[in-house]
Amino acid sequence: MMPAAGAGAAPSAIRGEIYSFTRVMEAPAAFAGQAPYYLALVRLEDGALITAQLTDIDGKVCIGDPVEMVTRKLTTDGERGMIVYGYKFRPPVR
Amino acid sequence: MSEVCIIGLGMTRVGEHWARSIVELAEEAASLALEDAGRSAVDALILGNAYGGVYNQQTQLGALVAAQLRLHGVEAFTCEAGEAAGGVALRAGYLAVKSGAVQSALVIGVEKATDIVGAARVGARAASLDAEYEALQGASLTAMAGILMRRYMHEYGRALEDFAGFSVNAHRNGTKNPLAMYRNRLREGAFAKAPMLAEPVSLFDSAPDADGAAAVLLAASEHADDSARRPVEIRGSAAASDTLALQDRANPLHLKSAAKSTAAALKQAGIARDALDLLELHDAYTILTALSLEAMGFSAAGQGSAWAADGGERIALRGALPISTFGGLKSRGNPSGAAGIYQAAEAALQLRGAAGGNQVPNARTALIQSIGGLGATTVTHILSASA
Structure with missing residues (x-):
């Protein structure tokens, strides 16, 4: 059972658990410099699934692991290197 | 209302055609098909292509190929649905002839992947994912297949080796296909040791991009x-x-579009699933084959991978349900937008009884299935030998 939305101090929708994941070795051009990296489908506490990279990973990653959303640089765009920011997920920081 | 028939077919060798353009490849296949049918004119040319806009900076391939074939002024256009482009082109040709709007349609699938290489090509193929919610996060087609496969293995307690038979079977059949890209046999033991592309999807689990x-x-x-x-x-x-x-x-483990299009095609054909003599599936990744077989009703959820057991002997040419009879995308190669038309041509050879060393004995009815992305589009056709 997922906890009810809105409980606790942090907005519930930014926490979730890993539904499934992969470790990308052969990356698209815009992400080639970051490979290998983890890409996951995260089941948010409100039940929605979201596709995002995992970051700040030290040890083993498992389906069911809790994660929380953070803002990170995703890639750079174009010749002038405009930074594209977005969301990634990391193990919860205590 | 009249029925629609395949009266001619042609295929180029699948592989790396460094010295040839996308137009030349399409011209060769089309010329072979016209020659095979003994025709020189058609009412319409419908072309399937997935990535010409990015791989080759070329759109309007329908008109371009028509001009190359000297079919001046003929109705000609391109259909796109990611890697189901071949399937939707066949569907468009079928509808055009079935409706009576045209009496004949030349349906061509073509892809020239080797104009770009490496990470650029991986990125180009990611265009058939959701750009904002998947590709912008660093996803590739292979990565999303990896996510599906790991979830499947977790949910149903399957190991990587359980999928090996799909690739072993494809390569066993591909060794006999002179047009196949990789005609080598694949040892079952080698499957799980192959280099990873996006865990758990490995090199031997994923079909090669091809021209x-x-x-x-x-x-x-x-x-x-x-x-x-x-x-x-x-x-x-x-x-x-x-x-x-x-x-x-x-x-995500239910391929709804495969379930729906299969049921509709079988119903239209008035054929029971068990009466099918062979399947050509979109085996770009082994997980897609397992999920397709489940969506089509050949297995319960979680049991699709069982068809790969024992080196895929149940899906071999003389097995209970032959799949990838000319090597499938895995061994014949995956010329993305052309894959669906290779399936049609290969199935037609089977039903003519002209499949040579790849012949399925007494093949009367075949099902071919073309998938775009990871099931965003599924096109299913059922072909039968004429009476």
Whole structure:
């Protein structure tokens, strides 16, 4: 059972658990410099699934692991290197 | 209403055609198909292509190829649905002939992947994912297949080795196909040790990007009788869609579009699933084959991978349900937008009894299935040998 939305101090929708994941070795051009990296489908506490990279990973990653959303640089765009920011997920920081 | 028949077919070798352009590949396949049918004119040219806009900076391939074939002024256009482009082109040709709007349609699938290489090509193929919610996060087609496969293994307690038989079977059949890209055998033990592309999807689990073109000439049955070869009838044709992003599906392990288009095509054909003699599936990744077999009703959820057991002997040419009879995308190669037309041409050879060393004994009815992305589009056709 997922906890009810809105409980606790942090907005519930930014926490979730890993539904499934992969470790990308052969990356698209815009992400080639970051490979290998983890890409996951995260089941948010409100039940929605979201596709995002995992970051700040030290040890083993498992389906069911809790994660929380953070803002990170995703890639750079174009010749002038405009930074594209977005969301990634990391193990919860205590 | 008249029936729609395949009266001619042609295919190029699948592989790396460094020295040839996308137009030349399409021209070769189309010329072979016209020659096979003993025809020189068509009412329409419909072309399937997935990535020409990015791989080759070329759109309007329909008109371009028509001019190359000197079919001046003929109706000609391109259909796109990611890697189901071949399937939707066949469907468009079928509808055009079935409606009576045209009497014949030349359907060509073509892809020239080797104009770009490496990470650039991986990025280009990611265009058939959801750009904002998947590709912008660093996803590739292979990565999303990896996510599906790991979830499947977790949910149903399957190991990587359980999928090996799909690739072993494809390569076993591909060794006999002179047009196949990789004609080597694959040892079952080598499968799980292959280099990873996106865990758990490995090199031996994923079909290779390739150049190639295939063509079929469709004609209304009353105009098919005078053709050079025995016509093959298209008895069922159906397409269905689903969300591009896996995250938007209630159950990512259920290929809804495959279930829906299969049921509709079988119903139209009036054929029971068990009466099918062979399947050509979109085996770009082994997980897609397992999920397709489940969506089509050949297995319960979680049991699709069981068809790969024992080196895939149940799906071999003389098995209970032959799959990938010319090597499938895995061994014949994956010329993305052309894959669906290779399936049609290969199935037609089976039903003509002209498949040589790849022949399925007594093949009367075949199902071919073309998938775009990870099931955002599925096109299913059922072909039968004419009486």
